[in-house]
Amino acid sequence: MPRTQGGESVLSRAVRIIEAFGPGDTALTVTEISRRSGLHIATASRLVEELSGFGWLQRDEDRKVRIGVRMWELASRASPTLSLREAAMPVMEDLHSIVGQHIQLGVMEGDEVLFVERLTAPGAVINYTRVAGRLPLHASSSGLLLLAYAPAAQQERIIARPLEVFTDQTISTPQQLRSALAEVRRQGFAFLAGHLHPAAAGAAVPVRDPLGKVVASLAVIVPNDAIARSRIAVLQAASAAVTRSMEYPAPPPR
Amino acid sequence: MPRTQGGESVLSRAVRIIEAFGPGDTALTVTEISRRSGLHIATASRLVEELSGFGWLQRDEDRKVRIGVRMWELASRASPTLSLREAAMPVMEDLHSIVGQHIQLGVMEGDEVLFVERLTAPGAVINYTRVAGRLPLHASSSGLLLLAYAPAAQQERIIARPLEVFTDQTISTPQQLRSALAEVRRQGFAFLAGHLHPAAAGAAVPVRDPLGKVVASLAVIVPNDAIARSRIAVLQAASAAVTRSMEYPAPPPR
DNA sequence: ATGGAATTCTCAATGATTGAGATCGCTTTT
DNA sequence: AAAAGCGATCTCAATCATTGAGAATTCCAT
Numbered sequence: 001m002p003r004t005q006g007g008e009s010v011l012s013r014a015v016r017i018i019e020a021f022g023p024g025d026t027a028l029t030v031t032e033i034s035r036r037s038g039l040h041i042a043t044a045s046r047l048v049e050e051l052s053g054f055g056w057l058q059r060d061e062d063r064k065v066r067i068g069v070r071m072w073e074l075a076s077r078a079s080p081t082l083s084l085r086e087a088a089m090p091v092m093e094d095l096h097s098i099v100g101q102h103i104q105l106g107v108m109e110g111d112e113v114l115f116v117e118r119l120t121a122p123g124a125v126i127n128y129t130r131v132a133g134r135l136p137l138h139a140s141s142s143g144l145l146l147l148a149y150a151p152a153a154q155q156e157r158i159i160a161r162p163l164e165v166f167t168d169q170t171i172s173t174p175q176q177l178r179s180a181l182a183e184v185r186r187q188g189f190a191f192l193a194g195h196l197h198p199a200a201a202g203a204a205v206p207v208r209d210p211l212g213k214v215v216a217s218l219a220v221i222v223p224n225d226a227i228a229r230s231r232i233a234v235l236q237a238a239s240a241a242v243t244r245s246m247e248y249p250a251p252p253p254r
Numbered sequence: 255m256p257r258t259q260g261g262e263s264v265l266s267r268a269v270r271i272i273e274a275f276g277p278g279d280t281a282l283t284v285t286e287i288s289r290r291s292g293l294h295i296a297t298a299s300r301l302v303e304e305l306s307g308f309g310w311l312q313r314d315e316d317r318k319v320r321i322g323v324r325m326w327e328l329a330s331r332a333s334p335t336l337s338l339r340e341a342a343m344p345v346m347e348d349l350h351s352i353v354g355q356h357i358q359l360g361v362m363e364g365d366e367v368l369f370v371e372r373l374t375a376p377g378a379v380i381n382y383t384r385v386a387g388r389l390p391l392h393a394s395s396s397g398l399l400l401l402a403y404a405p406a407a408q409q410e411r412i413i414a415r416p417l418e419v420f421t422d423q424t425i426s427t428p429q430q431l432r433s434a435l436a437e438v439r440r441q442g443f444a445f446l447a448g449h450l451h452p453a454a455a456g457a458a459v460p461v462r463d464p465l466g467k468v469v470a471s472l473a474v475i476v477p478n479d480a481i482a483r484s485r486i487a488v489l490q491a492a493s494a495a496v497t498r499s500m501e502y503p504a505p506p507p508r
Numbered sequence: 509a510t511g512g513a514a515t516t517c518t519c520a521a522t523g524a525t526t527g528a529g530a531t532c533g534c535t536t537t538t
Numbered sequence: 539a540a541a542a543g544c545g546a547t548c549t550c551a552a553t554c555a556t557t558g559a560g561a562a563t564t565c566c567a568t
Contacts, residue, residue, distance in 0.1 A: 009524070010264040010556070011301070015308045021332040031514060040558050045516060047265070054269045058334065063515080063565095067332040069363050075329035076386035078275040078321040080312065090376065097351060109323050122344065132330035263555070264525070285545060294527050299547060317546075 013039055017047055018057070018067070023133060027064040081107060081116045084216055087246045088207070092119055095220070095238045099231055102127045102221040105207070106142040108150060109134070111158060113143040113217070125200045125223045138163050138171050141192040141202030142217040148184035149206060149214040155181060169194040189232050190217075193224045201228040205235045208243050218242065267293055271301055272310070272321070277387060281318040335361060335370045338470055341500040342461070346373055349474070349492045353485055356381045356475040359461070360396035362404060363388070365412060367397040367471070379454045379477045392417050392425050395446040395456030396471040402438035403460060403468040409435060423448040443486050444471075447478045455482040459489045461496050472496065 016037040020028060028036075034044035048065055051057040055070030079085075088105050096103045096119040105117040112134040120127070129135060137143035137158055147155060159174045169192075171177050184190045193201035204219035218239050222228045270291040274282060282290075288298035302319055305311040309324030333339075342359050350357045350373040359371040366388040374381070383389060391397035391412055401409060413428045423446075425431050438444045447455035458473035472493050476482045 009304060011268055011304050012308070014265055014268070015310065018328055021328060023331055026332055026334070026336065029514075041514085042516075042558060043556085046556090049516085050263060050265050054266070056269065066334045067329055069334060069361075069368065071325075072329040072333040072335070073363070073368060073386045073388075074272055074275060075321055075326040077277055077384065078280055079326040080280070080320045080323060081326065082280065090374070093347065093350070093373070096347070107323075109327070114323065114327060119347070120344065130331065132327045134327075283545075284547090295545085296527060296547075297525085300525090303547085
């Protein structure tokens with residue numbers, strides 16, 4: 001019985017296969033992929049086989065399926081956030097050695113923050129983020145900062161949505177969110193203590209491109225204590241340094 | 255006239271579109287993609303459109319096509335080299351602050367080195383590598399090291415091939431390569447001065463997984479001067495630290 | 509050996525995909 | 539202002555790659 005699934009392109013099936021890899025899944029079986037993607041197992045098997053031939057997926061010795069190195073390579077070297085990451089990395093390293101805490105760089109992606117770079121400190125406070133990980137906009141300092149500088153339509157969309165609660169500090173009502181956003185805009189930074197995890201506080205400042213547009217957030221995650229706010233000045237200095245090193249539109253090729 | 259191109263899957267066309275992004279190409283026009291991939295422009299336009307819908311490609315304000323953030327995200331968070339990179343990053347940072355030169359982590363991919371992490375030093379010597387960049391196995395210290403620990407069949411395959419020449423120091427004959435590989439195995443590290451660029455020297459040591467298998471090379475790129483070799487001891491210590499912090503065979507799921 | 513689960517293979521039916529050419533939209537030239 | 543040039547998208551009929559049920563195979567665990 002062929003083609004019973006109407007109106008579906010081959011590409012969308014391939015995409016569904018790769019999208020089946022959720023955060024934290026490094027290896028999946030074909031059956032698991034079939035289950036998650038809703039594809040017939042024969043179809044999943046065939047497509048996995050073909051994608052493996054291109055190096056986009058790869059098979060373990062025990063037949064499990066992983067994302068292929070070739071896909072990582074293509075995505076990494078032409079990523080649209082590449083120039084941002086290159087400009088920010090040296091600055092983040094300096095910052096890292098000064099404050100000795102988690103440093104992270106996030107961008108707006110869909111209605112979440114996507115973290116594109118991250119430096120961790122061994123003994124530092126608990127931190128949920130990972131490179132290529134996401135967090136909700138209302139519950140993280142990076143997210144709140146990005147939302148504060150986002151178009152009004154997006155702000156209203158998020159405000160109108162139910163807000164997931166993580167701790168008793170998490171912003172959970174439209175009013176709270178609205179005034180938090182106003183405060184971020186007034187201060188020029190976001191500071192959230194215990195909103196995602198009781199023991200952690202985050203401070204985030206905007207990273208602007210040379211035209212002044214906010215393109216990312218630079219944040220530090222520190223223990224939730226009294227001196228947490230003191231990190232903001234050095235963060236702001238670092239953010240300005242990132243902007244300066246983006247100064248010249250086209251970075252040297254090759 | 256439909257389907258004149260026989261024996262080609264849709265997937266392979268989509269892959270060809272994305273593979274059209276060579277190193278250094280961040281944005282391409284549909285016409286350029288069509289030219290490079292050999293696809294009919296109507297087909298290219300349609301597939302680009304569809305991939306953009308999934309966030310795998312994205313369009314600039316001027317209609318140019320870029321790799322999409324979604325593809326970067328999927329590739330980054332499930333990349334097979336993720337655990338290696340996570341284990342290596344803190345060590346690489348320490349190394350970076352000690353030697354103040356370019357530090358890079360490479361893996362064998364196809365018949366080239368693929369660099370998966372890299373820390374650069376502002377005033378340091380010229381360096382051709384980038385994250386997700388590649389270099390030939392015979393002309394870089396990282397490559398030579400990985401080849402020295404690779405299966406004999408691969409070594410013979412590379413030895414039998416013409417060797418691209420970059421400087422008058424570049425290994426260019428089968429005999430030179432064979433003895434260089436033997437020396438790497440004897441010493442346990444690779445040291446190449448001026449093989450890729452006259453002013454630069456590279457030193458690379460193996461990174462082993464907890465089972466002792468060589469999975470990557472850790473290298474430092476320094477000015478081509480007399481003290482270059484002195485970096486090897488600290489590199490070896492760092493490599494051992496990476497192995498220690500690597501996960502034991504079966505990484506914890508979820 | 510035997511059972512069971514996961515994966516791959518087989519195969520006929522078919523609708524998603526294809527590419528030539530028309531159209532649209534924008535810039536440059538006359 | 540009109541024309542020419544160029545890139546991108548759309549139209550549409552012909553068709554072959556793709557599909558999924560089921561069979562066959564492989565691989566474990568017993």
